[in-house]
Amino acid sequence: MDLPDSTALEARATEAEAFLRSLASRHRLMILCALVQGEMTVGALAQHLGLAQSNLSQHLAKLRDEELVATRREGTVIHYRIGSDKVRPMLEALYALFCAPEEQP
DSSP states (O other), X not given: OOOOOXXXXXXXXXXXHHHHHHTTSHHHHHHHHHHXXXXXXXXXXXXXXXXXXXXXXXXXXXHHHTTSEEEEEETTEEEEEEOOTTTHHHXXXXXXXXXXXXXXX
């Protein structure tokens, strides 16, 4: 097995650390779990998650800074979606483990 050199490994580990730090907030994880299902507006996210819009906006700004969410403007309405195909598989796994409704027996 070929291992990356230590400089490359450190760079990738730093990137992974930033990603995981973004998920360390239950509110940001809730936002990402909602967005795994598809694009949503700020208002729809606030209503769905039960978060105050000001609090939600702070979390969305952090997720935008980390490039985990992207936006699309439609008039005065901003739509949010998962911003990176690179992290989508990890977010889908987290959704399946922690966010998806539990199946009834």
